[in-house]
Amino acid sequence: MSTNHSPFCEAPRANRPSAHFASLHLMGHCCCFIAPKQRVQRITAFGLRCKSPIRIDHVMHNSSRMHSQQPLFACPAEGPYHHAGYVVGVRWSQVLTKCTVGCQTDPLVINGCWDLPEEQRMTNGGKSTMSSSLHLRIPNSCIIAQDAFFKDDSVIAVDSNGFKQYDVLDALHMDRMMSKIESWRKDPGSFLASQSLRTQCSVGEEVFVLIVEGFLIFNYGPLNELMDKRYFLEIPYDVCKERRGSRVYTPPDLPGYFDGYVWPRYLKNRQEMEDMVSDIVFLDGLKSKEDLLDYVYGDVTMEIQSLMGKD
Ligand SMILES: Nc1ncnc2c1ncn2[C@@H]1O[C@H](COP(=O)(O)OP(=O)(O)OP(=O)(O)O)[C@@H](O)[C@H]1O
Numbered sequence: 001m002s003t004n005h006s007p008f009c010e011a012p013r014a015n016r017p018s019a020h021f022a023s024l025h026l027m028g029h030c031c032c033f034i035a036p037k038q039r040v041q042r043i044t045a046f047g048l049r050c051k052s053p054i055r056i057d058h059v060m061h062n063s064s065r066m067h068s069q070q071p072l073f074a075c076p077a078e079g080p081y082h083h084a085g086y087v088v089g090v091r092w093s094q095v096l097t098k099c100t101v102g103c104q105t106d107p108l109v110i111n112g113c114w115d116l117p118e119e120q121r122m123t124n125g126g127k128s129t130m131s132s133s134l135h136l137r138i139p140n141s142c143i144i145a146q147d148a149f150f151k152d153d154s155v156i157a158v159d160s161n162g163f164k165q166y167d168v169l170d171a172l173h174m175d176r177m178m179s180k181i182e183s184w185r186k187d188p189g190s191f192l193a194s195q196s197l198r199t200q201c202s203v204g205e206e207v208f209v210l211i212v213e214g215f216l217i218f219n220y221g222p223l224n225e226l227m228d229k230r231y232f233l234e235i236p237y238d239v240c241k242e243r244r245g246s247r248v249y250t251p252p253d254l255p256g257y258f259d260g261y262v263w264p265r266y267l268k269n270r271q272e273m274e275d276m277v278s279d280i281v282f283l284d285g286l287k288s289k290e291d292l293l294d295y296v297y298g299d300v301t302m303e304i305q306s307l308m309g310k311d
């Protein structure tokens with residue numbers, strides 16, 4: 001199976017109303033709360049839907065760290081709906097405060113995903129790759145990865161085929177993941193410091209960005225609703241199977257696990273996700289890492305600029 005649908009747009013789906021493809025559409029709601037030390041955090045939620053082709057000419061670069069982008073195009077395409085999906089959500093908070101100018105040079109080391117050699121990380125859709133690169137480009141960002149919250153193997157349910165039921169929310173300590181996200185929300189600056197990440201602040205205001213990366217983050221309502229932006233990286237069945245086959249998990253996949261459990265479960269999870277969430281940007285994970293990163297980075301920075309401009 002293969003995909004020919006375009007990289008930066010929602011994937012086609014037979015039962016998705018065509019209106020969902022119509023034009024770039026931002027919708028938002030905001031809420032405010034006052035955090036300690038006079039800090040004002042604003043949380044904005046919005047979704048992105050797109051039809052074809054959307055041209056993004058550039059990203060504002062009134063800050064030295066914002067890079068201008070090459071024009072990018074997004075358009076829908078037809079095709080079978082057989083893609084493995086991986087999700088990356090982005091959340092940010094804006095902090096209005098006075099800070100000194102600094103720089104962030106530390107690479108992200110969180111949840112054990114960045115400091116592992118590539119061949120030991122999961123070899124699937126590219127979300128860890130994307131998240132890590134995004135983090136390095138976005139000041140004051142950090143990653144929380146869902147894979148770090150798997151329960152112990154001894155408590156994972158087993159089906160009648162002997163397949164461990166790893167690809168369900170029950171296999172994850174979502175409560176612990178939420179606690180971690182909550183601690184970021186309460187005080188992102190302190191959270192970064194606790195991860196040995198320095199903050200970079202411009203005079204006047206700063207935006208902290210949390211990149212939430214995982215394979216079931218949108219299926220968990222309380223987490224999904226916190227996201228400001230949602231991206232879903234897809235790769236076709238055959239590529240996914242091949243990449244999965246080259247991985248060694250702990251515990252390792254049993255023979256037949258991919259076709260007997262992982263793929264059918266993925267299809268169920270994906271259906272559930274699409275029934276719950278509509279404002280997801282689907283990305284073609286077969287595109288180059290650079291193109292994907294440029295697109296997402298451009299998209300996120302535009303929204304951050306827009307967020308900053310609203311105050
Ligand atoms: N756009 C891409 N094109 C080609 N290869 C890619 C792309 N993105 C990532 N890869 C490669 O695919 C492999 C898997 O990437 P990555 O670990 O980021 O996937 P993942 O979705 O995080 O998987 P998992 O959730 O299972 O950890 C890596 O070897 C990575 O270098």
Ligand SMILES: NC(=O)c1ccc[n+]([C@@H]2O[C@H](CO)[C@@H](O)[C@H]2O)c1
Pocket residue numbers: 122147150166167215249250251262
């Ligand atoms: N404990 C783990 O991290 C673990 C163990 C066995 C399988 N997996 C797989 O990780 C993927 C999500 O990234 C899922 O498809 C799990 O099957 C993870």
